[in-house]
Amino acid sequence: MxxxxxxxxxxxxxxxxxxxxxxxxxxxxxxxxxxxxxxxxxxxxxxxxxxxxxxxxxxxxxxxxxxxxxxxxxxxxxxxxxxxxxxxxxxxxxxxxxxxxxxxxxxxxxxxxxxxxxxxxxxxxxxxxxxxxxxxxxxxxxxxxxxxxxxxxxxxxxxxxxPTPSELYATIIHPQIEVKTSEARAILPNHIPLKDAITQWSNVGSLVHALHINDYELLGKTLNDVIVEPYRSQLIPSFDAVKKAAISIGALGCGISGSGPSIFALSKGQKMATRVENTIHDVYSKTGIDFYTFTCKINTEGIKVI
Amino acid sequence: MxxxxxxxxxxxxxxxxxxxxxxxxxxxxxxxxxxxxxxxxxxxxxxxxxxxxxxxxxxxxxxxxxxxxxxxxxxxxxxxxxxxxxxxxxxxxxxxxxxxxxxxxxxxxxxxxxxxxxxxxxxxxxxxxxxxxxxxxxxxxxxxxxxxxxxxxxxxxxxxxxPTPSELYATIIHPQIEVKTSEARAILPNHIPLKDAITQWSNVGSLVHALHINDYELLGKTLNDVIVEPYRSQLIPSFDAVKKAAISIGALGCGISGSGPSIFALSKGQKMATRVENTIHDVYSKTGIDFYTFTCKINTEGIKVI
CATH class of the missing domain: 3.30.230.10 (Ribosomal Protein S5; domain 2)
Known part of the structure; x- marks a missing residue:
């Protein structure tokens, strides 16, 4: 080759x-x-x-x-x-x-x-x-x-x-603003409350369990970030509105993708993921910020030869 | 009834x-x-x-x-x-x-x-x-x-x-000293370094994964506490010596049971668990503190009618 x-x-x-x-x-x-x-x-x-x-x-x-x-x-x-x-x-x-x-x-x-x-x-x-x-x-x-x-x-x-539950779909919205990874790191505190850390590691353990037992509802309950999101979401206009709308319409959960500005939502089934995409599209249309959205399955193979 | x-x-x-x-x-x-x-x-x-x-x-x-x-x-x-x-x-x-x-x-x-x-x-x-x-x-x-x-x-x-891996055994040593739960709580900091919290939640997630895939070696690598143990182990005489001896002889991991003073070790197989028990028995015999040890399987039923 x-x-x-x-x-x-x-x-x-x-x-x-x-x-x-x-x-x-x-x-x-x-x-x-x-x-x-x-x-x-x-x-x-x-x-x-x-x-x-x-x-x-x-x-x-x-x-x-x-x-x-x-x-x-x-x-x-x-x-x-x-x-x-x-x-x-x-x-x-x-x-x-x-x-x-x-x-x-x-x-x-x-x-x-x-x-x-x-x-x-x-x-x-x-x-x-x-x-x-x-x-x-x-x-x-x-x-x-x-x-x-x-x-x-x-x-x-x-x-x-x-493991990856087979009916899991992701929806992404990318607001066309710049959030530098270095800035997104700098905004985080060096020390965090022990009680918040406990919430976080209980969610990480529960998320891993949810993936293993294919429990979408539990997975949704674990998609909760009490440590990083409260800081970084400030860098993303209308983050709270997007998250609220996505979850109201039926997304399992919604959060910041990496250090942002993209926001991800996870849904059970493509139909729901598309509804979530339409919903957050409507929310972001009102901001005046350029953006694009897409919905896709979780890719269980990773990089592919084409 | x-x-x-x-x-x-x-x-x-x-x-x-x-x-x-x-x-x-x-x-x-x-x-x-x-x-x-x-x-x-x-x-x-x-x-x-x-x-x-x-x-x-x-x-x-x-x-x-x-x-x-x-x-x-x-x-x-x-x-x-x-x-x-x-x-x-x-x-x-x-x-x-x-x-x-x-x-x-x-x-x-x-x-x-x-x-x-x-x-x-x-x-x-x-x-x-x-x-x-x-x-x-x-x-x-x-x-x-x-x-x-x-x-x-x-x-x-x-x-x-x-899930509980079927060959998992616990060894307990109970030094007959008093550690009050309230004191063991009071010794902990209210805030912890974010980097330590990340280590901890990666270990919690990995531990849950190890239990699901029955991976004893991985389980051992997750039995690591960078947050609480450094504080509470000070309340338990010879904790470090017990932990070191247990792991050297072949325990998967060793830590404080609850708020102490008991120390637990986990091992693959009863034979290894008993070797661990004998080893930590020897270590603690030198302390002059009364103690007892025991080894048992993980109880997957919980409370039983007898």
Whole structure:
């Protein structure tokens, strides 16, 4: 195999209660990447369509991730990367993570799969560090593993693949405003009330249980963030109105996707997810802020060869 | 049915990472209680053997719990309670909880089971409040439901029953010192570092996952408490030495049982659990503090009619 074309999906990190550890993978929406073996050694970004991003390998999230793998594998060839960027950078649905994990996934395939998914996550985290300043895995893991993932720990890196209820659909609204990950991090307190932390870890445990027993109602009750959302929701206009409307109409839960500004809702069944999408579309139409919405199934495969 | 005799088990709350929400039920060690219907209306504690505890209904944990149920059910009879107390009060393995949950379980049986286990938990929490000053359910839930439980929330009360790996054994060491629950609560900070809370909720989620997929190794890695143990372990002489020895010999994990002073370890298989017991027995023999140890399977049934 000399070249490979992949679909690298958007992802939702945090999932309300699981700040920095939980994530799930979206279907339909994602970047496309074409990676080609070359005789010239090195990693070369040869084309980026969709958004204006740096072509220099060391300045590009996909480039840095690919380099991390490349320097470890030391193959007797190089790689050219073409990126067809569909996920807007800074949207909060894992744009940098899609580039980072897509690059390492594709090169691993072309090299005959010398690395497992956890090792690929480690390489892609180098790209995330370039994008956000910290090596987090909560978007990388669902992109590479698919479905719901839990980052048990980053040192050593330990990713758990959680089950995904089959009728679960996500609705996303992306208000076209900028929320910098660094700003969204800076707004958080260093210390939190113990009683709130207890609520949060009880919800994380309950969410994992709900996924295992396929209990949609319980899942909905666990999608509650008493720690991060009260701060970060201030950065997203009409967040409360969107959340209230989504839940009133029948969404299981609704929260901030990653560090925002995108908002996600989870619903049982496509019909309900579409109703939720229509409802939050109506709510946001009144804000005067540009936005788009979409609804999709949870993607249990992660990155796909196309 | 006019009378019933039950075994009400000891329990381990918190389970390292799950402060205030996780618990599991022990086998073999527990109180026995005989509850008898009477024509005289009211709740009467007629006998307590084993430890010196108040006979007055309103001052007794079992009495208060029974009264809470009794006042709700308003039956056309009364109940006499005999308590054969085997679990030492203040040991940290759910002594008050065994009395509280045993009383409500038995009376519910004699009344033809008008209440479900969650409702019984609510009544028994009144007894816990008498014992510790707060209506917590992390010992009550495993006593009534058996196995591992997660208190999703107390308002409204929502108890989740988690799966129990079949080869899981607990080892308990009870140093005969007094650690008051109130003191063990007071030593905790009101605020905790966000980064520690993240570690904790990732462990809670991972522990629930480990129970579902029967992964003993992962379970061991989740038995880690970065929040409460650093404070409370100061109240238990040689805690660190016991923990280190238990894990070195092969225990999956080791931590404080409830608010202490008892220490629990979990092991895969009875043979390993017994080796762990012998090891920590040796460690504690050097302290000059009286103690006892025991090893048992996880009790997946909870309270049993005998």
């Amino acid at each position: 000399k070249d490979i074309k992949i679909f690298s999906p958007a992802t939702v990190a945090n999932v309300s209660c699981g700040f920095d550890v939980l994530g799930f993978c979206l279907d339909t929406v994602g970047d496309e990447m074409l990676i080609r073996k070359t005789e010239n050694k090195g990693i070369f970004i040869t084309k980026i369509e969709g958004y204006d991003l740096p072509l220099k390998t060391e300045d590009n999230v996909a480039g840095v991730s690919a380099l991390a793998l490349y320097e470890d594998a030391k193959p007797n060839c190089g790689f050219e990367i073409e990126i067809y960027k569909k996920i807007k950078p800074g949207s909060g649905i894992g744009s940098s993570s899609a580039s980072a994990s897509g690059a390492v996934y594709a090169i691993n395939e072309l090299l005959g799969k010398p690395y497992n998914k956890t090792q690929l996550t480690r390489f892609a985290m180098k790209g995330e560090a370039l994008a956000s300043g910290s090596e987090h895995a909560d978007n990388i893991a669902p992109a590479l593993f698919g479905g719901f993932t839990l980052v048990k720990s980053t040192t050593p890196l330990d990713i758990l693949q959680l | 006019k009378d019933i005799k039950i075994f009400s088990p000891a329990t381990v709350a918190n389970v390292s990472c799950g402060f205030d929400v996780l618990g599991f039920c022990l086998d073999t060690v527990g109180d026995e209680m005989l509850i008898r219907k009477t024509e005289n209306k009211g709740i009467f504690i007629t006998k307590i053997e084993g430890y010196d505890l108040p006979l007055k209904t309103e001052d007794n944990v079992a009495g208060v719990s029974a009264l809470a149920l009794y006042e709700d059910a308003k039956p056309n009879c009364g109940f006499e309670i005999e308590i054969y107390k085997k679990i030492k009060p203040g040991s940290g393995i759910g002594s008050s909880s065994a009395s509280a949950s045993g009383a409500v379980y038995a009376i519910n049986e004699l009344l033809g089971k008008p209440y479900n286990k969650t409702q019984l938990t609510r009544f028994a929490m009144k007894g816990e409040a008498l014992a510790s000053g707060s209506e917590h359910a992390d010992n009550i839930a495993p006593a009534l439901f058996g196995g591992f439980t997660l208190v999703k929330s107390t308002t409204p009360l929502d108890i989740l029953q988690l």
